[in-house]
Amino acid sequence: MKAKFLVPLVLFLVLAGFLGLGLTLNPRLVPSPLIDKPAPEFRLSQLENPDGYVSLADMRGKVWLLNIWASWCAACLQEHPVLIDLARQQVVPIVGLNYKDGRDDAIGWLHKHGDPYTTSVMDADGRVGIDYGVYGVPETFLIDQAGMIRYKHIGPVTPEAVRDLILPKIAELKRAG
């Protein structure tokens, strides 16, 4: 009972511990409820070929990345070299979902900065983006052979994320498939 005076101190430390932990969390990261769920259907016009369409069904049987990008998005420029590098390794097809962008702006941006995408499709009104729960650009989805979303990366893809998360997950999915 002697140590009773320590009770407020202990309570304070517990509270401070929780608050401190809270400071390390990023409130911008909203976990997607779509992980391990089927990827939403889409059928969109190709960026450089308006009459050609790509749909979810076209990607069936492949492990692939869906990268949401836009020419107006500064953070996309930041992840761009990482995507270019990933594309060079030819691990998986990378489909670009060009989000709420102008066709000419988007094509110009790819010509200027390089094109890591197997193909890019246009989501001009952001409707497919909403279906995928996109709330910021860039976001990247890893989708497996059966069309299930296996991973979502929010914000620019970093070399560390590719090395430690995305590539191991791809390898795992390819083994399982």
Add this chain to the structure above:
Amino acid sequence: MRVDLMHRVTVSAVLALFLSLALLVGAAPGVLAQAPQRGGAAELLAADPVLEERVTELSHKLRCLVCQNQSIAESNAPLAVDLRNQVREQLAAGKSEDQVIDYLVARYGDFVLYLPPVNGITLLLWVGPGLLLFSGVGWLALRLRGRADEPASAALNNDQRNRARALLDGAPLPPEEPRS
């Protein structure tokens, strides 16, 4: 004395409970109604004011994922505008409020709801304040009861009483008796 004390504790507990309930009830609609209709009013382009009313009402319950402390009714972030349009479109197509909410929760998770649902993860959030209140009141009641049971130790002996009187009268202090 004892009964009187317990009575006072009970009265304060009930008062505290009412006060917190009043705060809860008073605060919740106040928060929701902040900056009322701002986004909605600017967009009253739709021909159907009844529909627009429903869109605005529902939009106030949905969190904007870009500016996270605003509802999509209050935010003018492009995504909030898109989501409002989705809400309008789906309501116009005859979907119920619940169906629209389910649609958005399936894509953005419970986070999109301004009022979090009661489930395993949010249970502590919902019952926590009540739990804190009741444990605090209980702790207080126990303590006060314990104090009432203590023997009155404040009684003074004759010598102390004399010293106190002397102090009050401003007279010179009688010598203090050494304590044992």
